[in-house]
Structure formats: C-alpha cells, structure tokens
Amino acid sequence: MQFLPETKGKKILHLLLLLGAVGGIVYFNFFVKVGAPRGLPPAAVLDKGLLPFGDKIDTGFLENEKFKALRSVPSLEVRDDELGKLNPFGQ
Numbered sequence: 001m002q003f004l005p006e007t008k009g010k011k012i013l014h015l016l017l018l019l020g021a022v023g024g025i026v027y028f029n030f031f032v033k034v035g036a037p038r039g040l041p042p043a044a045v046l047d048k049g050l051l052p053f054g055d056k057i058d059t060g061f062l063e064n065e066k067f068k069a070l071r072s073v074p075s076l077e078v079r080d081d082e083l084g085k086l087n088p089f090g091q
Helices: 008-030
Strands: none
Touching: none
C-alpha cells in the first residue's frame, strides 16, 4: 500500500483538497469572528450560584400523575436449575 497516489492528477487533487482544508481551518479560526449565541447572557452575568439558573431545582414533575404511573422493573428471579456454571472470576 502506497501513501501517495501514483498518478500526477490524483496527487494534484489530493494536494488541493489538503490545502483547501488547511486554508478553511485557518480562515475560520483566525479571520471569522463568531460571537456568543443570541439570547444567552454572557457567562460573567450568570452569578446566581452553582447552577446557571439558580439553586432551585424544579421537582414539580414528581407529583405528576403520569410520573407516578411509572413502575420500576420487577426484580429478576433465577431458579437454581437455571443457573449454569459457577463464575471462576467472581470468587
């Protein structure tokens, strides 16, 4: 397996793709100024505590009937005849 292509046309195409990718990275990283997303305050303004929207966590969904209808998965019961070999690494 060769690292570089054999034909001159493929070498030129690969070189152009590589230069285009490097040029795009340099252009977008150094010459395009992208600001913070609109609608969000700067990080310095968020001095409300540890969490970004205050220390109060909304737990209102715990009292919702749909949430109360959820059940946990029943525990798995394995009979002795279903067990298999002993785990040599679990001892």
